[in-house]
Amino acid sequence: MxxxxxxxxxxxxxxxxxxxxxxxxxxxxxxxxxxxxxxxxxxxxxxxxxxxxxxxxxxxxxxxxxxxxxxxxxxxxxxxxxxxxxxxxxxxxxxxxxxxxGFLTLDRFPLEGDLWMLASGTGLAPFMSLLADPLAWESFDRLLLVHSVRESKELAYQDTILSLGDHPIFGEFAHRLQYQPVVTREATEHPRQRLPHLIASGELEDLLDCKLSLERSKVMLCGNPQMLQDTRSALKARGFVSARSSRPGQIATENYW
Ligand SMILES: Cc1cc2nc3c(=O)[nH]c(=O)nc-3n(C[C@H](O)[C@H](O)[C@H](O)COP(=O)(O)OP(=O)(O)OC[C@H]3O[C@@H](n4cnc5c(N)ncnc54)[C@H](O)[C@@H]3O)c2cc1C
Ligand SMILES: NC(=O)c1ccc[n+]([C@@H]2O[C@H](COP(=O)([O-])OP(=O)(O)OC[C@H]3O[C@@H](n4cnc5c(N)ncnc54)[C@H](OP(=O)(O)O)[C@@H]3O)[C@@H](O)[C@H]2O)c1
CATH class of the missing domain: 2.40.30.10 (Translation factors)
Structure with a gap:
């Protein structure tokens, strides 16, 4: 060992x-x-x-x-x-x-504009860690966390996310965070469509009252590899590209399987 x-x-x-x-x-x-x-x-x-x-x-x-x-x-x-x-x-x-x-880290992007964190299932995990770090709160104007699950009982960490406004350190920045659940296999008050559809239709931007912009938006994707692929395609159709060490871009991803 x-x-x-x-x-x-x-x-x-x-x-x-x-x-x-x-x-x-x-x-x-x-x-x-x-x-x-x-x-x-x-x-x-x-x-x-x-x-x-x-x-x-x-x-x-x-x-x-x-x-x-x-x-x-x-x-x-x-x-x-x-x-x-x-x-x-x-x-x-x-x-x-x-x-x-792993490279799903903030050093992939210039620290400015809006940070979009799009997760499916347990892919929420790294975003909880990012939200536990003052750097994310101080660096971005908007923090947009979208969590797609099959059923509402799988919206883990919801209470933690919703109580970040009372956090002794991040509380003053809490207005920057917007949390949007997506529940795909149950009728709830949340959207039921998958993320690529919500992006292509413009519905996600309307829900969050924030535009996906090549200049401002940094997009992190984590979870189901098919979700990553389909969501990346929806973003690429809007001109977004993956951030690489050799080339700046707006997308960073972590595949879970
Ligand atoms: C970089 C990275 C980070 C990861 N972080 C996490 C994490 O924070 N939490 C976590 O639960 N898993 C995470 N995973 C997945 C994890 O490594 C294992 O695959 C998972 O624990 C299942 O292990 P297993 O041996 O039981 O099944 P495996 O033989 O590893 O997987 C069998 C099948 O289960 C499904 N599957 C695997 N992982 C998941 C998952 N997380 N959600 C839904 N379906 C899944 C896939 O269809 C996969 O083919 C991560 C994977 C990678 C590559
Ligand atoms: N969740 C359960 O009830 C349950 C119970 C027991 C075991 N499991 C096992 O757990 C594993 C995965 O479960 P999970 O629910 O955590 O993960 P998941 O299948 O990745 O689903 C999580 C979220 O990702 C969405 N998604 C899946 N593929 C997508 C794509 N191509 N584009 C956009 N969104 C996509 C799902 O939408 P859709 O609903 O539209 O797919 C769902 O909202 C499976 O192997 C399953 O057998 C799940």
Whole structure:
């Protein structure tokens, strides 16, 4: 086992539905990350000692200054990792690779204009971490968080998001944040259409009272790879391009599978 691999202990668990849960672990003192990044988590078949035999990528939900690490997880039926992870309890061990990974970070863009954060399912996770960092609040005029889920019971973190206005640090910037749920398989007060449709029709801009603009908008997408592909196509039809190290652009993405 390399020096970068450490075990952490589960300190808190919250089950949102029978297939969605969040958990916190202890934070190795030397672990540093940039909001939007992910860590690799490992599980060992022998919880008391053996090296992990399975690893998966997990976005950090917690902020860079939190003393714990928080994650938000799906339970995939018969999934090799999550069918084991979901049985763990407070006090159980999860391994982590201290190397941080990922490019869904604010350094992809000039820090100005409006930040659009478009998530499907557990793809909300990195945006919660971004919203736990003063940098995002101070840098953008508008923070537009859109969370697409199948059913309203899957709108995890809704209370946390809605209470950011009372936050001691971000509260003064709370007017910059707009949160728009999308619920695709249930009739609710929220839009029912998928994100690419909501973008192509202009409905999302109307709902948020904000224009998608090549000059102002920075768009982050996270979650289902097909959602990313289709949403990117809708944005490309409007002239948006992916941000690369060799070429500036307005789109940054993280595929979950
Ligand atoms: C960069 C990155 C960051 C990730 N961050 C997270 C995270 O924060 N939370 C999280 O739950 N997962 C995250 N994932 C997915 C995660 O790594 C695993 O795929 C997931 O835990 C399922 O593992 P599994 O072994 O049970 O199933 P796998 O064998 O890994 O996946 C089986 C199938 O389940 C579906 N699936 C996998 N992950 C998800 C998901 N998150 N939501 C819906 N369907 C899914 C896909 O159809 C996939 O083909 C991330 C993946 C990547 C690449
Ligand atoms: N959610 C459940 O009730 C449930 C229960 C048990 C297990 N699971 C398993 O969990 C996995 C995924 O569940 P999930 O609901 O978290 O993730 P998901 O299938 O990615 O759905 C999350 C959101 O993304 C939307 N979406 C999917 N493809 C899209 C696309 N191409 N463009 C735009 N939007 C798109 C969905 O809309 P649509 O609704 O239109 O697809 C939904 O609003 C599946 O393997 C499933 O079998 C889910």
């Amino acid at each position: 390399t020096d970068a691999i450490h075990h952490t202990e589960i300190t808190w668990l919250h089950r949102w539905t029978d297939h969605l849960f969040s958990f916190r672990t202890t934070r190795p003192p030397s672990f540093r990350f940039t909001p939007g990044q992910f860590a690799r988590l490992g599980l060992a078949s022998d919880p008391d000692g053996a090296e992990p035999d399975i690893w998966r990528a997990y976005s950090l939900v917690s902020g860079p200054y939190d003393e714990y690490l928080e994650y938000y997880s799906i339970v995939v039926p018969d999934g090799a990792f999550t069918s084991r992870l979901c049985r763990l309890e407070v006090g159980d061990r999860v391994w982590m690779d201290q190397q941080n990974h």
